[in-house]
Amino acid sequence: MASSGKEGEPDMVPMLDMVFQLITFFMLVINFKSASMDLELKLPVVGSARPVDMKGSKDMLVLNINELGQLKVFGEVKEDIEGYIANEGAASRLAVRAKDRDFKDTDDLPSNVVVRADQATPFKLLNRVIKACQDNGFRNFSMKALNKKPGS
Amino acid sequence: MSRRRRKKHDAGGVEVNLTAMLDMAFQLLAFFVLTFKPAPIEGQISLRMPPPQPVxxxxxxxxxxxxxxxxxxxxxxxxxxxxxxxxxxxxxxxxxxxxxxxxxxxxxxxxxxxxxxxxxxxxxxxxxxxxxxxxxxxxxxxxxxxxxxxxxxxxxxxxxxxxxxxxxx
Known part of the structure; x- marks a missing residue:
């Protein structure tokens, strides 16, 4: 380049191709739902835990409960657990009523409550959350667990 | 290649500057690489919990x-x-x-x-x-x-x- 005195132009096209392929890969595998999960929790290991069935997926309420019984939603600790669940229940009820006018306040909510609790959480603290959900009309629960120990 | 390029130049063809697109593509790539955090494969146990009954x-x-x-x-x-x-x-x-x-x-x-x-x-x-x-x-x-x-x-x-x-x- 310097010897000939001409301006060298590197061919960018293969690099651009590769970069776009990488971007496509990451776009396909990225999962924004994982933002609702607190990955610091150590879930219990249960052999019969089945993979999440996405067919007929309904509205989901993901509740992360750490070993201190704190409720974390999108990384934020909710101090007023009962108040938060009551709000979510009311929002869910409104959404259902928009589709089904015959839906009554006393009817069970079709939403699914996904409980992600740390394995060391005492039942007393966990039950507080479950009871609050039940009191607000939630009936369908999914208890998250791992099929096998991490790293095995 | 150089002959073809020269021909294009001669014919007054337009050469697209890929640098800007490459910059943007690299920024997108950096974003995806930094935010990529594969979630562990989790299972679940589905339960239908009846309404709380007085005990x-x-x-x-x-x-x-x-x-x-x-x-x-x-x-x-x-x-x-x-x-x-x-x-x-x-x-x-x-x-x-x-x-x-x-x-x-x-x-x-x-x-x-x-x-x-x-x-x-x-x-x-x-x-x-x-x-x-x-x-x-x-x-x-x-x-x-x-x-x-x-x-x-x-x-x-x-x-x-x-x-x-x-x-x-």
Whole structure:
């Protein structure tokens, strides 16, 4: 380049191709739902835990409960657990009523409550959350667990 | 290649500057690489939890001699399991009604006998859980329960929890 005195132009096209392929890969595998999960929790290991069935997926309420019984939603600790669940229940009820006018306040909510609790959480603290959900009309629960120990 | 390019130049062709697009593509790539955090593959146990029902405490004066039923009076359709923790909060002792069960395998056999009997009255399982029992210990009991099948061949899905008094043993 310097010897000939001409301006060298590197061919960018293969690099651009590769970069776009990488971007496509990451776009396909990225999962924004994982933002609702607190990955610091150590879930219990249960052999019969089945993979999440996405067919007929309904509205989901993901509740992360750490070993201190704190409720974390999108990384934020909710101090007023009962108040938060009551709000979510009311929002869910409104959404259902928009589709089904015959839906009554006393009817069970079709939403699914996904409980992600740390394995060391005492039942007393966990039950507080479950009871609050039940009191607000939630009936369908999914208890998250791992099929096998991490790293095995 | 150079000949072709020269021809284009000569013909007044336009050469697209790829640098800007490459910059943008690299920024997108950097974003995706930095935010990429593969979530662990999680499973779940789906439960249909019936509405909370009032629990009647068994009064001490109503207890007969040898009656170890500690807490609840339930309907005929409920099979009652009690789970108590050990010192570390793990699974200690268990009972099916008043009958002690030593191991999870024993619980499995007991439930199978009671739920699959042709004339079984049970439609749901109520787990009385000590307030200090850890979640992983509870899940091991739930695991056994959800493996059970009812007399009609359908899997057991109706479960409910009752919190036991911390002093209960």
């Amino acid at each position: 009647v405490m068994a009064r001490t004066k109503d207890k007969k001699a040898g009656d170890t039923n500690k807490t609840v009076t339930t309907g005929l359709d409920s099979l009652v399991i009690s789970a108590f923790p050990n010192k570390s909060g793990g699974l200690g002792t268990m009972q099916v009604f008043d009958q002690p069960v030593a191991t999870l395998a024993g619980l499995d056999a007991e439930l199978r006998d009671k739920l699959t009997a042709a004339n079984t009255p049970f439609e749901q399982v109520v787990i009385q859980v000590h307030s200090g029992l850890r979640y992983d210990a509870l899940m091991s009991v739930i695991d056994i329960c959800t493996r059970q099948k009812m007399a009609d061949g359908k899997p057991l899905s109706k479960l409910s929890f009752v919190e036991l008094d911390p002093d209960a043993k």
